[in-house]
Amino acid sequence: MxxxxxxxxxxxxxxxxxxxxxxxxxxxxxxxxxxxxxxTPNCNAKYGAIDFMQPELQQYANQLLYRSFDFLLMSTYFGNYVKNRPGFEKLYRKYSDNLWNDGIELIKYLDVRGGSMDFKNFPRNLVEEENTGAEAKPKPGPNWDLSEYLSLSKALDLEKDLAGDVFDIHLHADDHTEGHYDAEIAHHMEKEFVDKHRDIVRSLAGYTKDLGEMLDTADASLAVYLFDELLQSGKY
Incomplete structure (x- = not known):
């Protein structure tokens, strides 16, 4: 039977x-x-809407790796002998490492879902930045007087952009039309990225507000020094 x-x-x-x-x-x-x-073309790990979502996941992985280098440049800028801000150097190096690791993990996730990585598939905003050159998006260096306060605002904007991209991916994966819906991708983005970006955005917003208030004193240079000491201690 x-x-x-x-x-x-x-x-x-x-x-x-x-x-x-x-x-x-x-x-x-x-x-x-x-x-x-x-x-045997169908003996693979693909299911759901991975084919539809793959290009967007590739773009986000490239975005994470690219922004990792942005934060690495910021860290190096504050770590030189001229600026000598070890607290800011430590903060931006941590963000750089986090983004790099997130990018690698997303590439691994693509492989788990039967997809592949295309390192030439950049999102439009990165392509536009590269095409418009340094005038539109200056890089940390001798010709860019990046203050500690401005660097926090730049970091906050970058993290908000990354958080918004996660929402877009989740929205597209949660599209209940045939061939587009993929609950597992939506769940993965929530689990791995949503909470993390929320916490980083909250921290950077707090740093920006606190340093701005500290600078509104008689001795702004001392305020920046003390703020950098707090970042260096890791207790703030």
């Missing part, structure tokens, strides 16, 4: 499915060729 049920289930599986791994392997096993892989 059990054997009959199993046989019936397999038969139904073969008849009802047009694009299944079982059907591919069955066809390949019955062919004269001994090369099974080319004849």
């Amino acid at each position: 059990k054997a009959f049920i199993v046989f019936t289930s397999l038969l139904a599986l073969g008849l009802c499915a047009e694009e299944l791994c079982y059907k591919d392997t069955h066809r390949s096993c019955n062919s004269v060729s001994s090369k099974l892989v080319p004849g």
